[in-house]
Amino acid sequence: MPGLVQAHELTLRQDYFGDSAAWKGLVDLLQDTFSIDVAIQDRFGGPDPTSMPFGYFDGDGRCVANFSAFSMPLIVNGRVIKAAGYQSGAVRPEWRGRGLYRDLMQRAFARTATEGYELDILLTDKPALYERYGFRSLPQHVFVARMPTLQKSGSTARQLSLEAPDDLRLVRALLQNRQPVSAQFAVVRQMEMFLLNACFNSAIRLTALSDNAVIAWTFDGETLWLLDIAGTTIPPLATILSALDVEPDRIEICFSPDRLDCDVSLQPYEGYTVLMARGKAADEIAGPLMLSPMAEF
Ligand SMILES: CC(C)(COP(=O)(O)OP(=O)(O)OC[C@H]1O[C@@H](n2cnc3c(N)ncnc32)[C@H](O)[C@@H]1OP(=O)(O)O)[C@@H](O)C(=O)NCCC(=O)NCCS
Incomplete structure (x- = not known):
């Protein structure tokens, strides 16, 4: 969306976790949006090295929107599957409703498709947002x-x-x-x-x-x-x-x-969030299941 980005002087950044100021920008966005402090991870060696973050930053270096993919290999019915998880999706309130999130989702999905991921999974309290991209809810027990x-x-x-x-x-x-x-x-x-x-x-x-x-x-x-x-x-x-x-x-x-x-x-399981999946391996997921709360993302 070059028009929108130029008009508001936003910069798209990908794979930016190596830049500590940009990582701090995402930490602030997630703190302000979800009241969680993901900087705790710095004590354990930093964020997941497989993360593929896509973010928009304003002229002051503030991260105003983000959506990240990461590698999350799963075992499904005995087979190891190359799966991607999606997390850290947020847009600052003053930037909402302008298509920034749609843009970032499309970029992340295109990236994981290019890299051959056969399953996409996410957890959300807004399933309607992802159904239009082919995600389906997986009931948990x-x-x-x-x-x-x-x-x-x-x-x-x-x-x-x-x-x-x-x-x-x-x-x-x-x-x-x-x-x-x-x-x-x-x-x-x-x-x-x-x-x-x-x-x-x-x-x-x-x-x-x-x-x-x-x-x-x-x-x-x-x-x-x-x-x-x-x-x-x-x-x-x-x-x-x-x-x-x-x-x-x-x-x-x-x-x-x-x-x-x-x-x-x-x-x-009546959780606050719904587990959703799509992709060619999604049909292999069968029977009652639950994603461990320790793997929640
Ligand atoms: C949800 C959120 C990321 C949307 O960001 P945004 O930049 O305003 O979204 P966009 O303008 O790019 O809209 C993308 C699409 O999502 C839809 N959408 C936006 N908010 C939605 C909501 N709360 N529920 C369902 N769909 C929604 C839009 O209608 C649009 O649909 P379209 O592509 O068919 O036109 C933003 O409101 C936000 O940060 N909310 C708080 C944090 C959150 O809930 N994050 C998602 C966690 S799963």
């Missing part, structure tokens, strides 16, 4: 587990803190070398969102089991929510529960539980 028989715990459980360098190192190593938490539907590798989500919600506990797996979970005294497992192998639910040493009345698993060796019933 929480898996309510039948209480497993507890075993005498053979593994040592240790509470981790991302503030402690050794703990952070362990979490990062396990995220790097993880077995996907599900073979049906899960991220294959995604480090930055796991760490950011752990920081955003102080109720999330990270517990290491024998340094082979980190369990992300919350517990309100009655319900245990199992959010994710970053491990070289995925332990059965009975092993996890025995090691966590809690006695919940109810267990809700927030990802497809096919590797947990447990019986589950389904409950529709």
Whole structure:
């Protein structure tokens, strides 16, 4: 849209995270729009290196609009899929309604199409915005587990803190070398969102089991929510529960539980956002699923 850009002296920038002032511009845009501080990531080595941000900047260097794609390999029904996620979509209020977002979406979608991504996924509270680009909602379910028989715990459980360098190192190593938490539907590798989500919600506990797996979970005294497992192998639910040493009345698993060796019933997940997908691999997504809250983006 050369006319619009020239008229308002906006500059289009792509792949600009190497410029710390421009990265700060996006941090400010997301803070002002969503009240989240993504600069926390600077503590963990910065934003996802696979990010493909597209942004418009004004003459003062303010980021007024942005839409980013990033690489998010997924496993779907046992097959690793080259998937792209889309995030950080925002336009400053005074710039809305002029087609800036449409322009940035089209640029990002064209880029990932050129790079051969076979699946596009996003989370949104405005599904209508993306339906016109072929995205379809994927219903999500929480898996309510039948209480497993507890075993005498053979593994040592240790509470981790991302503030402690050794703990952070362990979490990062396990995220790097993880077995996907599900073979049906899960991220294959995604480090930055796991760490950011752990920081955003102080109720999330990270517990290491024998340094082979980190369990992300919350517990309100009655319900245990199992959010994710970053491990070289995925332990059965009975092993996890025995090691966590809690006695919940109810267990809700927030990802497809096919590797947990447990019986589950389904409950529709009523989230604030809708998971949407499109692309030639979208038809392969079948059956009840949930994207782990630790992979939310
Ligand atoms: C949603 C938002 C990014 C739209 O930005 P914008 O620059 O005003 O959008 P555009 O002018 O480029 O409009 C793009 C299209 O989206 C549509 N649209 C805009 N806001 C919409 C909304 N809230 N719901 C549904 N569709 C919307 C427009 O009608 C337009 O449709 P068209 O291409 O068929 O003409 C902006 O309002 C915003 O930042 N909102 C707050 C943050 C947010 O919700 N981000 C999206 C997170 S998924």
